Amino acid sequence: MPLVVPIGPMYWDTYLYLDAAHRIASGQLPSVDFSMPVGPLGYYLFAWGLELFPAAQPLLLAQWALLVVAAPLMAVVLWEVSRRDRALSLLLLGPFLVFAIAPSNAQFYHPLPGLDGFGIYNRHVVVLLYVLLSGLLFLREGRTLALFCGATMLALFLTKITGFIVGGLFCALAVLAGRIRWANAFLAAGLFLLPLVALELLTGMVSAYLRDISELAGSNSSTLLPRFRTVITNKLDVLLPAALLALVLLALDWCDGFQRILDSSFVWFSVAILGGIIFETQNSGSQEFIFIWPVLALILVRTKNLKGHFRTAVLVLAAFAIVPTMTTIISKSVRAFAAGVTYAQVDAPLLKNIGQVSARWDMIERAEMIGVHYADFREAYEDLARKDQLPNWQYFADIDNQVQWVLSAESAVEALLAFEAENNVRLEGLMTLDFTDPLPWILDRQPTPHLQIGADPTRTFGALKPETKAAIEAADGVLRAKCPVTWARRDIEATFAEALAGRQAIALNPCWDLLIRDGILPS
Numbered sequence: 371m372p373l374v375v376p377i378g379p380m381y382w383d384t385y386l387y388l389d390a391a392h393r394i395a396s397g398q399l400p401s402v403d404f405s406m407p408v409g410p411l412g413y414y415l416f417a418w419g420l421e422l423f424p425a426a427q428p429l430l431l432a433q434w435a436l437l438v439v440a441a442p443l444m445a446v447v448l449w450e451v452s453r454r455d456r457a458l459s460l461l462l463l464g465p466f467l468v469f470a471i472a473p474s475n476a477q478f479y480h481p482l483p484g485l486d487g488f489g490i491y492n493r494h495v496v497v498l499l500y501v502l503l504s505g506l507l508f509l510r511e512g513r514t515l516a517l518f519c520g521a522t523m524l525a526l527f528l529t530k531i532t533g534f535i536v537g538g539l540f541c542a543l544a545v546l547a548g549r550i551r552w553a554n555a556f557l558a559a560g561l562f563l564l565p566l567v568a569l570e571l572l573t574g575m576v577s578a579y580l581r582d583i584s585e586l587a588g589s590n591s592s593t594l595l596p597r598f599r600t601v602i603t604n605k606l607d608v609l610l611p612a613a614l615l616a617l618v619l620l621a622l623d624w625c626d627g628f629q630r631i632l633d634s635s636f637v638w639f640s641v642a643i644l645g646g647i648i649f650e651t652q653n654s655g656s657q658e659f660i661f662i663w664p665v666l667a668l669i670l671v672r673t674k675n676l677k678g679h680f681r682t683a684v685l686v687l688a689a690f691a692i693v694p695t696m697t698t699i700i701s702k703s704v705r706a707f708a709a710g711v712t713y714a715q716v717d718a719p720l721l722k723n724i725g726q727v728s729a730r731w732d733m734i735e736r737a738e739m740i741g742v743h744y745a746d747f748r749e750a751y752e753d754l755a756r757k758d759q760l761p762n763w764q765y766f767a768d769i770d771n772q773v774q775w776v777l778s779a780e781s782a783v784e785a786l787l788a789f790e791a792e793n794n795v796r797l798e799g800l801m802t803l804d805f806t807d808p809l810p811w812i813l814d815r816q817p818t819p820h821l822q823i824g825a826d827p828t829r830t831f832g833a834l835k836p837e838t839k840a841a842i843e844a845a846d847g848v849l850r851a852k853c854p855v856t857w858a859r860r861d862i863e864a865t866f867a868e869a870l871a872g873r874q875a876i877a878l879n880p881c882w883d884l885l886i887r888d889g890i891l892p893s
Contacts, residue, residue, distance in 0.1 A: 373427040375473075376710040377727040378484030379767035382775055385724065385808040386824050387432045387490070391417035392811035398819055401578035405822040407586055407830055408491045409579060411528035412436065427726045429487050433473040436494045439525050440470060440501055446518055447504045458667065462504050465663045465696060470497050474702040476658050476695050477604070479767040482730065483702075483709035492656030495533030495649065498526050499661040502537050503642065506544045507668045516554040519544075520561030527566070531583050532652040536645040543641050547633035585832060597651035605650065608659045611690035612643050618683045619669065622676075635669045657699055663692055716773055718780040720787075721812055725780075729773050737773035741781075744774075744853035745880035751854040758857045765856075778853055778881050783812055785878035786849070795890055797846035803863045804851050818845045827861035834868060842869035846887050853881035 386406075390413035393404050400410035415435035420426060444466055452459035475486040475493070502522045509515045519541055527534040541558075544550045550558070570576040602609060619636040631637065639662070646659040666688045673684050710728055718725035729737075744751060744761075751761060765771055790796055800810045801818040805825050810817040820838040822830045842848070848870060851859060863870070873885040 372425045372723075372726050373430060374710070374715050374726045374728050375427055375429060376484045376706050376713050377716070377729050377769060377772050377776075378486050378706070379479040379488070379764075379769065379772070381429070381484070381487030381727070381772045382766075382806045383488035383490065383824070384429045384432060385806040387413060387416045388420075388428055388724070388808040388811050389806065389817065389823050391420050392808075393817045393819075393823075395421075396817060398817065399573055399575055399578075401575055401582050402573060403819045404817075405582050405820075405830070407582075407822075407824055408530045409528040410575065411439070411525060412491050412494055415439070426723065428723050429473055429485055429490075432490045433493065434471065436497060437470055440466075440494075440497055443501050443518065443522055443525075444504065446514065447501070447508055450510065450514075451508050455671075458508070458671065461667050461670075462508070462664060465660070465692075466497070466500060466504075468696060468700060469493075469500060469657050469660050472657075472699045472703040474699050474706070475656050476660075476698050478702075479764070480769055482733070482769055483706040484729075484769055485703070485706050489653070489656040491530055492653045495526065495530045496657050496660050498522060498529060499533060499537060499540070499645070499649075500664060502526070503540060503661050503664040506540055506549060507638070507664050511550060511554065513554065513557065515550060516558040517561060519550070520558040523558070523562050524565060527562070530652075532649050536649045539641060539645050539648075543632065543637070547630070547637075549633065586830060598647065601647055601650040605658055607694055608691055609643070609647075611687045612639075612659075612662070615684070615687035615691060616640055616643070618680065618687060622673070622680060622684075635665075635672055638668065639665050658695065660692070660695060666692060716776050718776050720780055720783045721776065724776060724808060724812065727773075727776065729769060733770045733773055736770045737777055740770060741774050741778055741853055741881065748852065748855060751856070755855050755857040755860050760856055760858075761854050774853075778851065779809065779812075781879055782809065782849060782851075782882040785882060786813070786847075786884065789876070789878055789884065793891055795892075797886070797890065799845040800847050800849065801842065801845050802849040802851065803859060803866070804849075805858065805862075809849060818842060825862050827858055827865065831862075831865055834865060838866075839869040842866055843887075846890055848873065848885040850875075850883040850885060851881065852883060 390400065390406065394400070394413065394417045398404055400406055400413060406413070412432070412435065415438055416432050419431045419435045423431065448459045448463055451462065473485045475489055502519070505515065505518045505522065509518060523534065523537055523541065526537045541550070545552065545555045566576050616636060616639055619634075619639055623634045623636045642662045642665045643659070646662065650658055669684060669688065673681060676684070713728035714731050714734055715728045716725060716734060754761065762768065786797070798816050799818055800813065800815045801807060801821065802809050807817075807823070818841050820835065820841045824830060850863065870885055873887060876884045876886060878884050
C-alpha cells in the first residue's frame with residue numbers, strides 16, 4: 371500500500387537517499403566510489419529498507435530507517451530505568467518516539483503544510499544524541515554502559531562527524547564526572563574502534579570518509595564563525611530560557627556546596643547546550659536541541675523535593691526550553707498529514723516512489739504553468755543566473771518549485787525513453803547536472819561513479835579530479851536541466867566542462883538536453 375505525503379520545502383534532498391541506495395545496490399561504496407557530505411549509515415539503512423519495502427514512501431523510509439539502530443539502544447536504557455522508576459522511563463520514551471517518528475524540523479520555511487524532506491541526517495544525529503545522553507545519565511556504571519556508549523558513538527560517527535564530536539564531548543564529561551570508570555571507557559573505545567578497523571581493512575571506507583569530511587571542512591572553514599551567530603539568533607527561543615535555567619541551576623549547586631561539581635546539574639545542562647550550539651553550526655535545519663530533554667529529566671528528578679520559588683523556576687524554565695520545540699514538531703507533522711487528506715497526488719507515474727507526494731491543487735497548477743513559463747522565457751532566467759540570482763529568493767523552499775521539479779523529471783524520463791526507442795539505443799551510464807540525481811535509479815541505469823551526491827557548488831565542490839573526469843567521459847548520457855536555468859546548475863556544468871567536451875547536445879524537450887557520448891548513435 372504505497373503511502374503519499376504532502377511535499378514540503380527543499381524536499382529534493384530526499385532524493386539523495388534514492389541516489390545513494392542505487393549506487394550501493396550497483397556495487398559502489400560510499401566515500402570510495404562516490405562522495406557525500408555525511409556518513410554512510412543512513413544511506414545503508416535506507417538501501418536495506420528499500421529492498422524490504424520496494425514501494426516505500428522515500429521520506430518516511432529515510433526518517434524511520436534509523437529506528438533499526440536507535441530503538442534497540444533506547445530500549446536498553448528504558449529497560450533498566452523502568453525497573454527503578456516507571457514514570458521516568460515514560461518521560462524518556464515519549465519525546466524519543468515523537469522526535470524519531472515525526473518527519474518535521476523545528477523551523478518553518480513555508481506557510482503551507484508539508485513534510486520537511488531536508489535535514490534528515492541531522493534529525494538522525496540529534497535522536498542518537500538524545501539516546502546517548504539518556505544512557506549516560508540513567509544507565510548504571512558497568513559493562514552494559516560501556517557497550518551502549520561504544521555502539522552509540524559508532525552510530526554517530528557513521529551518521530555525521532559533527533554529531534560524533536558532540537557525543538565525544540558528552541562521553542568525556544561522563545568519564546570526568548565518574549559516571550564511567552576509565553577501564554570501561556577504554557572498553558567502550560575498543561568496541562567503537564574494532565568495527566571501524568574491520569570496515570577499513572575490508573573496504574577502505576573509513577579513511578575515504580575522513581578524507582571527504584576533511585575536504586568539506588576545508589572548503590567551509592570561513593563560514594564557521596558566522597554560523598555561531600546564526601545559531602544563537604535563530605534559537606533564542608531555546609537559548610534564552612536555557613541561559614536563565616543555567617543561572618538557577620548554578621545557584622542551586624552553590625547552595626549545595628558543589629558536592630558534585632562535574633556531575634552537577636549546571637555542568638551537564640551547560641555542556642548539553644554547548645554541544646547543541648556546536649552541532650547546529652554545521653546543521654541546516656532539524657530538530658534543534660531536542661537532546662537536552664534527558665538532562666532536563668535528570669534535573670527534575672534531582673529537584674523533585676525542592677520547595678518554593680526555585681522549584682517553580684526550574685519547572686517553568688525547563689518547559690520554555692523544550693516544550694515549544696516539541697509542540698512545533700508535533701503540530702507541523704499533524705498539520706501536514708491532516709492537510710494531505712485534501713491534497714492531490716502529483717501525476718508522475720514514471721518516477722516510481724518519487725511520485726508518492728501530494729500538494730494543493732493550485733500549487734500543482736502553478737507548477738505546471740511555471741514549467742512552461744521557464745521554457746518560454748529562458749533568457750530572463752539566464753540573465754538572473756549571470757547575476758548569481760535564483761528565480762526567487764526562497765526558490766528551493768517554495769513548494770510549487772519542488773512540485774515543478776517532479777513534473778520536469780517526469781517529462782525528462784518520458785522524453786529520454788522516447789529518444790531511445792526512436793534511435794534504437796539504450797544509454798546505460800547516466801548522470802544529471804543538478805543538485806540531486808535520482809534519474810539513474812528511476813530508469814534502472816548505471817550511476818556514474820566518483821561524483822558528489824548533493825552537488826552544491828558553494829559547499830561540496832572542489833577541483834575536477836582525474837577519476838571523476840574519466841567517469842564522466844565514460845558515461846553514455848548526461849542530462850542537463852534548463853527549466854529554469856540557475857547559477858547552481860551553471861556552476862555544476864562549468865566544473866565538469868572539461869569532462870563534457872566533445873559531446874553532442876540533443877534537445878529532448880524544451881526543458882531538458884541530452885549530452886550524448888560520441889559513438890552511441892548510429893552514424
